Amino acid sequence: MVIYMGYSKQRESILQAVLASGLHPTADDVYVSLKPRDPNLSLGTVYRNLNYLESIGKIKKISLADHPDRFDGSLHEHQHMMCSGCGKVVDVDARFPGGAPHIQPPKGWIPEGYSLLFYGKCACCADQSDLRTP
Amino acid sequence: MVIYMGYSKQRESILQAVLASGLHPTADDVYVSLKPRDPNLSLGTVYRNLNYLESIGKIKKISLADHPDRFDGSLHEHQHMMCSGCGKVVDVDARFPGGAPHIQPPKGWIPEGYSLLFYGKCACCADQSDLRTP
DNA sequence: CTAGGTGCAAAGCGTTTGCTCGGGG
DNA sequence: CCCCGAGCAAACGCTTTGCACCTAG
Numbered sequence: 001m002v003i004y005m006g007y008s009k010q011r012e013s014i015l016q017a018v019l020a021s022g023l024h025p026t027a028d029d030v031y032v033s034l035k036p037r038d039p040n041l042s043l044g045t046v047y048r049n050l051n052y053l054e055s056i057g058k059i060k061k062i063s064l065a066d067h068p069d070r071f072d073g074s075l076h077e078h079q080h081m082m083c084s085g086c087g088k089v090v091d092v093d094a095r096f097p098g099g100a101p102h103i104q105p106p107k108g109w110i111p112e113g114y115s116l117l118f119y120g121k122c123a124c125c126a127d128q129s130d131l132r133t134p
Numbered sequence: 135m136v137i138y139m140g141y142s143k144q145r146e147s148i149l150q151a152v153l154a155s156g157l158h159p160t161a162d163d164v165y166v167s168l169k170p171r172d173p174n175l176s177l178g179t180v181y182r183n184l185n186y187l188e189s190i191g192k193i194k195k196i197s198l199a200d201h202p203d204r205f206d207g208s209l210h211e212h213q214h215m216m217c218s219g220c221g222k223v224v225d226v227d228a229r230f231p232g233g234a235p236h237i238q239p240p241k242g243w244i245p246e247g248y249s250l251l252f253y254g255k256c257a258c259c260a261d262q263s264d265l266r267t268p
Numbered sequence: 269c270t271a272g273g274t275g276c277a278a279a280g281c282g283t284t285t286g287c288t289c290g291g292g293g
Numbered sequence: 294c295c296c297c298g299a300g301c302a303a304a305c306g307c308t309t310t311g312c313a314c315c316t317a318g
Contacts, residue, residue: 007292008298027283042300047283049298065197065249068282079237084246092237101235101250103213103226108257112218115199116235116250123242141317142273161308176275181308183273202307274315284305291298 010041014049018059019073024080024089026068062089064117081118085125092118144175148183152193153207158214158223160202196223198251215252219259226252 017030025033031046050071053059062070062080067087072080079094094116105111151164159167165180184205187193196204196214201221206214213228228250239245 010299040300044301045299063199065203069199081237081240081243081245083243090240090243092240094235094237096235101228101252103215103228103252105254106215106224106226106256108260109215109217109224109254110260111215111252111254113254114250114252116248118235118237118239118245118248120239120243120245120247122240126242126244144274174275178276179274280309
């Protein structure tokens with residue numbers, strides 16, 4: 001069942017790849033995972049479709065400083081934590097004891113939202129730091 | 135008075151340019167602002183020094199999705215709001231009624247911090263949207 | 269004298285885009 | 294048939310880097 005218009009085999013499998021992976025794949029992750037089954041697939045197509053799928057709200061893009069963007073098929077409100085070592089991203093659910101972050105917008109500005117990203121070291125990158133600094 | 139070791143005229147003026155500008159300049163902003171007084175200055179040097187100054191904690195880097203990084207000479211705890219139109223960044227002070235954002239870190243992860251960025255439309259970009267969609 | 273910084277230019281990376289061809293409806 | 298979308302490769306914007314020269318200490 002195709003829910004959106006503008007069908008193509010590639011678009012379908014790119015969406016499925018993001019939904020299936022619980023790992024917030026990068027464009028290249030998606031490309032690499034699909035390439036074996038579809039040897040003609042091109043990276044440009046992956047980028048185009050990921051952006052398209054984001055624009056129609058079927059997936060979300062996670063922009064990360066100094067790491068390639070990642071994509072997320074989970075549309076419910078949640079936050080992410082990124083490993084500052086390897087760039088891996090996991091879901092976390094944040095508690096805001098006093099409500100969501102809020103500011104007094106500067107004069108003349110129209111607030112649109114905020115982005116909140118936690119960062120830290122994942123288990124395996126933490127281990128590596130231990131080894132390097134014994 | 136030179137507070138840090140490893141002095142150079144360029145490094146000094148790059149630091150001063152960031153401190154003097156209240157506008158969270160990009161590397162290129164700094165380059166353009168200094169070029170007239172120092173025609174031999176190269177963009178690579180600006181990048182190198184901005185990164186160096188950040189690494190020793192004299193300035194902070196603000197990473198922004200889809201816009202060049204910006205640099206901030208204000209070291210006190212504060213937040214930023216970025217215009218989704220033109221990329222301009224202003225300081226805002228966020229109030230967290232119940233304390234700063236907090237999460238239960240995933241098993242094995244070592245939390246390091248978080249980044250919080252508000253976004254919206256600045257006065258002049260908001261005006262332009264009004265004109266385009268009357 | 270020498271350690272480190274500069275200037276320059278080229279390369280790097282992730283991402284986007286122009287063009288032509290192909291396949292779905 | 295027609296049009297959207299794929300494939301390919303080149304271009305893009307920002308940033309980093311290799312190398313030879315220069316400069317502060």
